[in-house]
Amino acid sequence: MSNESVQPVECNHCKLAVPVGLIEPDAEFQFCCNGCKSVWNILHGAGLDGYYTVRDAVNPDAQRVTSTDGSYEELDDPSFQASCVDNLPGGYAQTELLLEGMHCAACVWLIERLPTVIDGVVESRANIRRRTTIVRYQPDKVKLSDVARALDRLGYAAHPARGAAAREARVKEDRKFLIRVGVAGAIAGNVMLLAIALHGGALEGMAETWKNTFRWYSMGLGVLSLVWPGRVFFIGAIAALRIRVAHLDIPIALALAVGGLWGSYNTIMGTGEIYFDSLSILVFFLLVGRWIQHRQQRNASDHVELMLTLTPTSALKVNDDGSTNRVPIEAVEEGMVVEVEAGGSIPADGIIETGETNLDTSFISGESRPILAKIGDEVVAGATNLRSPIRIRVTAVGDSTRVGKLMHLVASASADKAPIVQFVDRIAARFVLIVIALAAITMVYWTMRSGFVMGIEFATALLIVTCPCALGLATPMAMSIAMGRAAKAGILIKSASAIESMSKPGLMILDKTGTITQSKTSIVQSACNVELLAMAGAVEAHSNHPIARAIANGAQSETPLVATEINQTVGAGISGVVNNQTISIGSPAFINSIMPLDSKVQSSIDSMLNQSLTPVVIYSDTLGMGIVGIGDPIRDDAAHAIDSLQRLHWELSLCSGDHPKIVAEVAKEVGIDNATGSVSPEAKADHVRALRSEHDLWVVMVGDGVNDAAALACADVGIAVHGGAEASLEAADIYLTTQGVGPLVSLVSLSAHTMRTIHMSLVFSVCYNAIAAVLAMTGTINALIAAIIMPISSLTVVAMSTRKWKEPR
Amino acid sequence: MSVLFIMIPAALILAGIGIVAFVLAAKSGQFDDLDTPAFRAVFDDDDTMHTQTKNENTEQDSSSDA
Structure with missing residues (x-):
């Protein structure tokens, strides 16, 4: 037994080490916590x-x-x-x-x-x-x-x-997707079996009746593949044509349609090549690529959905007799009185009936300092109650609250955001023109040389072999691999187009509170004896005031100190006795009334006020005077991340709802030149919109609060940081799951890497297509060569998309 | 060779049955969750009865030791 108490003891449940103070020497089982x-x-x-x-x-x-x-x-x-x-x-x-x-x-x-x-x-x-x-x-x-x-x-x-109906619709969509992949695979396999017989027969010689039978079976299966699982490509192409945007579905649908029609004609007439083996493999491969990407995207949005559900969704209703009971947020009505506990978030807009507290409204306004709220003050939904319980009479719920109105802004911003035409789709537009031109040339040339039938035959072969199968498969593969890697690095990517926008340097607008700073009041500067601060912490532990909590958290003490005779003066300071010494903590004026401030302290107070910090003076008879500056500390990795981004030629600016002086101070500290403060949520969104129309570059918005949500939705790419408000999660394309802005650097590097991979795949598949096109135009191609080239080119680009990526450190 | 006239349709019908079974399985939600079943495979003593009897055994063991 004595041996065991020296060695670290494992908790019987979680296997973590049991803290020394909690080890019970006589107990059979040991636990690290209750x-x-x-x-x-x-x-x-x-x-x-x-x-x-x-x-x-x-x-x-x-x-x-x-x-x-x-x-x-x-x-x-x-x-x-x-x-x-x-x-x-x-x-x-x-x-x-x-x-x-x-x-x-x-x-x-x-x-x-x-x-x-x-x-x-x-x-x-x-x-x-x-x-x-x-x-x-x-x-x-x-x-x-x-x-x-x-x-x-x-x-x-x-x-x-929540949102069971939406989830059910998504599950149904997922199932349909999977069914299409499965059916396309089964058909492709069967057509391949028939194709082997046909190609073998062509080499070895085969009776005409058998050949025709096999061709008819191939046609039946091939057409089935085109009209059932392959239908999505035609639907996609028609939709793209209708809104006049380029899309990869267009060249795919063209190849499938022409190949299917000409193959059917040849089968019925008993002449020429049929391409149903290539076509059904094409449908299968493309669907597999899309399904993988779809699954990866679903993963990211599922995680975000979970995060949304974790936000409080209940309220404490106060009944007429004064008792309270918990009700879901949907049941809160106008005129109802609800209680908000310390640390809880306010469920609806209202007016304070009883109590006085400090509120953290940084999510809604971007203001970093807690706001004092008294009886009769209006409070907005989403603010966090920092100090003591309050009761509010509800004046607005749901959509009519300030947050609800901002959410409307988010919805409308998302709706009028033009879809990003992805890289592959832009390529597809040019691709279609080139392929159609080549097909026309081929057809005219061979029609003049050996008749119309030969012309169509070779033009069809050209369209099928140049179908951008490799590209259509490579892009989703590269994107989903990137999304998987990003998820491991703490970045959830909800839309694949964001990867492309992040790959090249552009404009990045950063929010201050909660994004660059921690949105948590704590000691930023200290000119104070450690012992004195520890004793101050013991006194402040008796108060709920945000500043007191910052000092209590910031004070580090080896032995737990106990403070007695606590005496609070509201709005000024607090005093208490620790180790038989009287400690006074408070505003400079409060301490000045006890003991005149010396010039050294006075000068640090001035410098702290200049940096927009709140100075707090600590005084004891024996240890003298100390001073700490309370503010919203900058995240540890912010300066490094911003420096790395600027070195990668990103243009950064700071845009915050907080006081301009504080914003400028933070911007200076992290090395951003362009900073604006006191920006309302609506103005933020307008700012982003204006930048998008002025510049050709992608505009990326990084933020955390409800006040950023509309701007996140407006930007080409919206990035919500860890711990952000629910509205910002919904509006953003990308969500960082780890603290800080460091992942932004990884994201930029990963995006650039992914786009390089896609470019390489493009070059590769264009080479394949060029060779195939030359073969088709010279009339030397046949269905066998097409059937071999297609899967090889696809597999090459898939292998390329798994290229290694090293996370920057 | 003429047996192929029967065998190919027969093979296709089998494939068709496979596809129908797959579609029905997918529609009933068999493939909705592809991750959890992999974890379920590691639970070897599945029924609680078994766990309980095992428990009693260990209790008996400890009592006999005492």
Whole structure:
């Protein structure tokens, strides 16, 4: 035993080291935290120790249990139940819950054993990729809130999955996509078998009846492939023609149509070549490429959707008798009184009825400093309550709130944003013209030389062999590989066209609060004895004021200090006794009234005010005077990332809703010359729009707040940073899943790499096509050569798209 | 050779059955989640009964030790 206490002790649940203070020498099992202990007890009690066997077998990264201790009452509200819970026959109900923290096989195992943990749950089916589980339960035996609480206690905070209708439509679309790929593959395989017989027969000699039979079967299958799975290309081409944009579908549809029609004619007449083997392989390959890209994009948007669901979706309603109960956000109505706890976010616009607090409105206005809100003040939905609980009378909900109106702006901005004509589509436009010209030349030449039939024969061969199959496959492959790599580097890309826009230097507009800065008040500058600061931290731990919390978090102490005799003067300062010494902390005026400030302190106060920091003076009789500057600190990686981007010739500017002085200060610090402050959300969007029309370059917007959302939607590429507001997630094309702006550099490098790969593939496939075109124009091609060239060129470019990429550090 | 007149349609009908089965499977949601089943494969003792009996065994073991 004595040996064990010297060695680090492993937590029996999560296998992380148990903190020295928590080791119980006599206990059989050791736990690093109460969360792990209670989960272990639940599992042990329900006979689910098998979890540990599975967990050890798959050996995932260790994770501490984090329970939220939420009540989940809102899940029992009828209005929520009506929209999100399906009632099944036989008294069952079913709903989908998104779970935080599900990450490995052992989690799946445990979540699917939910029926043994809680009575009344019949089935729980987990989905690891989406991190959800579908729970079937008996509503008369168990409440949904009990189910959610049980999952929470196991360490998986549960959130109701909303937007069931949209999800169902997407699932249907996914299934259709997969069916098309499968059917195209099956048909292509069968046509190939027939083609082998035909080509073999052509070499060895084959009876005419057999040859015709095989050709008729090929035609049947080939036409089936064109009209069923291959239909999407015709639909795409017609849609592109109707709105007069170039699209890769146009040359593909042209080749498929001409090949199909001429092949059918030849089959019926019993003359010439049929190309159904090449055509059905073409359909299959192209669909596979698109399906892979589609899946990758779906992955990114699923993750963003999960992030959206994690934002609070309930409110604490205050009843007439003063009691409170949790209701879903949909049930909040005008005139209702809701309570907002400290740390909670305000669910609707309203007026404060009771309480006084500081609000963080940086998501809505971009202002970095907390705002003081008193009784009678208006508050906006989405602001975070930093200090003490308040009750507000709701004046506007949903679409009529300030945030709701901004969301309308986002929706309209997204709607009038012209689609980016992708690189391959621009190439396709030229491609179509060249191919049609060549086909016309071929046809005219061979018609004059050996008659009309030969002319059509060789022109058709040309159209089929030059079909941009390799390009059509290479682009989605390269894009989806890039998206996969980006996801690993902490970047979720929702639309593939963003990769192209990020590949060349352009204009990048950065938001300040929350993007370049951390949007969190803390100590930025300090001219203070460490010991004094530690003691100040102990005093400030008794206050909820944002500045007090910044000092309490910033103070580091080896031994925990305890402060007594706390005395707060609202709006001025606080004092207390630590280790028998009186410590006073507060505004310069507050300390000046206790002890006159010396000139050194006075000069640091002036310099801090110049840098837009809030100076706080700390004083004790024995340790003297110290001063700290409180502000919104700049992210550690911001300066480096901005420097790297500028070196890559990106033009950066700063655009923020915060005070111009603070914005200018931050811009100077990170090395951006162009900075504007006090910009309203609408003006931000207009600014982006103006830049887009003025410049030929791509305009990229990086932001985090609701105030950036409209600008994100307007820009060619909108990038939302980690921890951003829900509105910005929805509006952005790209979402950074790790802290900071460092991933931007990786994103730019990866995009450039991907576009280089696509360019290389293009050169390759053009070479293949040129050779094939020459063969077709000289009349030396036949269906066998076409059938061989096509897959080889496709496979080459697919192999090329897996080219290595090194993440910049 | 004339057996091919029967064999090719027969092969195509088999392929057709395969396609129909695939389409039905996809429509019923068999391929919606391609990741979780891979994890389920590692759960060897699937039923809780089994886990419970195993539990009792270990308890007996520990009691006999004592």
